[in-house]
Amino acid sequence: MRTLDHILGEIPLFEGLEPDQVNLIAGCGGNVRFAEEQMLFREGDAADTFFLIRHGTVAIETFVPVSGAVTIETVEAGDVVGWSWLFAPYRWHFDARALTVVRATAFDGACLRDKCAADPALGYQLMSRFAQLLVERMQWMRLRLLDVYGDSARR
């Protein structure tokens, strides 16, 4: 049976980390499963976890009065859901809902923050990797703000 640190070692987010660092991170994680339509978390709740999706699709949503729930983006296997656990006030800004059966590894944010505070090298590695993730998502999000299929669309 493959252990969690073996699985994490093959995930791009943790690629290149020292085995003892992967081991430390794995110590804060555990496998979880969500049924289709089940919520991973809700806007406003305490953000004490992040999820590494291993199977399935998760929709990041927000509720718009009158319109109803709007999907902001979808996240799939290999991607991370949640970064609010890293930054005060540690509250979710959006809802996350399983569009399919989702299998993921859930990491305890407080546990990871404590380990990062005790081990600055690990903290730097994790922060760099999440910053890269944030930048990538933000850059694609900026492109969506351009609404390129609007007036500039081809005939």
Place this chain on the structure above:
Amino acid sequence: MTALAAEATAPLTPRPFRVTRRRRETADTWTLELSPLGGAALAAQPGQFTMLYAFGVGEVPISSSGGASDTLVHTVRAVGAVSAAICAAAPGSLIGVRGPFGNCWPLEEARGRDLVIVGGGIGLAPLRGAIYAALNDRGAYANVVVLVGSRTPADLLFTREYERWRRGGIDVQVTVDSARSEWRGKVGVVGQLVANADFDPEEAVCLLCGPEVMMRYTALALIDRHVPAEQIHVSLERNMRCALGHCGHCQLGPTLICRDGPVYSYAEAARLTAVREL
């Protein structure tokens, strides 16, 4: 008029075509099939465009959305007076056609290799002929991947055809920029699909069509996966008028898009579009 003069003006004279079929794709987009009233059929290759003339309204360049057959197929989005008039042309009515013009998608270059087709919004229409070319000769290519993006689920083109493409051995992935929670598919820009698409970057030939910004960021995502820029092809659009390389309206630096394009390698297109004043 002398025979010489008649020959010289012919490319500027629209031939009358009858609308034989009209199918609604989205709220503002229609696919029209056209047959000539007389004379030879007009076969546009995937990637080429024609000038469509709505009589009494005006003329616009529209890419072919059909395969290499005798039936001329165009998918048109109603964004102005002319394109709206073309979209409103019911079966039996007449439309003027000049062309076909321009070069076509380099499908020969892709034979034996992976083919990646990325269409954003109405940009999927000029790629539809290339998709059918791959589907009808599926054994000639390795992996064929079609990545489709649009503003919302309601704006997706050719949705009735995706299942047929998939059954034919094409990996079709769809994403939209924005959706209500009822949408079960992906939400994100089409360029984000590149990272996990199944193709060999060193060998793949990539065809991109859509808004220029979308093509640029998709090309950069392909380059991030180490696809050489020479193997990425984009369809550019400027203000095509004469479509013969005479009027200069579609000039982009040293090139006239109607004559030398509309399909360019990204290596060349990146140089052309990097000049902000052009």
